[in-house]
Ligand SMILES: Nc1ncnc2c1ncn2[C@@H]1O[C@H](COP(=O)(O)OP(=O)(O)O)[C@@H](O)[C@H]1O
């Protein structure tokens with residue numbers, strides 16, 4: 001089977017500073033991969049490279065078998081392959097929720113108005129915002145705005161979704177509603193890469209966890225093995241720190 005995402009020998013530098021030092025990564029169709037790691041380890045850069053938002057110095061990136069690095073594809077093709085959700089929602093403030101979701105299908109895919117509208121309504125209902133179609137972002141909570149952003153990405157019908165710390169900008173009480181939407185997508189069989197600091201969430205929704213540090217993949221494995229018996233010292237150290245914040249320990253009690 002052709003993997004959904006295949007990254008080989010990816011190197012990325014900003015000037016002289018090498019940020020990604022030879023990343024190899026495979027994500028199968030329908031897999032949910034969570035990427036964790038300290039701030040500055042290169043997680044966002046990796047996601048941006050996969051979505052072709054960055055040029056790269058070496059290596060190859062394939063999405064569903066198609067080579068996408070090196071400016072081979074235009075933004076339209078890329079947006080059909082992979083949708084990306086950022087920490088900041090980046091909605092158009094002057095457009096309603098529905099208009100935000102319909103804009104790219106209308107302008108990029110050239111869908112007829114009625115069809116774009118129907119797609120937008122269905123997606124906003126799916127993320128629990130069927131009653132806020134006409135609200136502008138300023139009238140929506142952060143959690144609602146992020147759900148609109150997810151609906152907007154889905155409106156392009158991408159084959160892969162990448163989430164870069166989708167709940168990091170949210171007040172704690174709004175995190176759950178966004179994670180629930182992402183979990184729902186995961187259950188639907190969508191191929192996803194999720195960069196997150198939400199350890200319990202990562203454990204529950206992922207088929208695989210990958211730990212990055214200093215521009216390298218340090219360790220990866222199933223959530224069960226990863227959270228109970230990480231093999232590398234750097235992984236243990238990071239996990240211990242992250243889990244102690246939420247009153248948990250590696251492999252001690254069930255992470256509930
Ligand atoms: N556009 C850029 N120009 C220069 N340095 C950058 C740029 N983007 C990221 N970096 C640097 O790359 C490193 C990794 O950043 P990033 O991928 O955002 O890490 P993470 O998402 O894991 O926190 C950091 O040291 C950051 O300062």
Ligand SMILES: [Mg+2]
Pocket residue numbers: 043044045164165
């Ligand atoms: Mg980041």
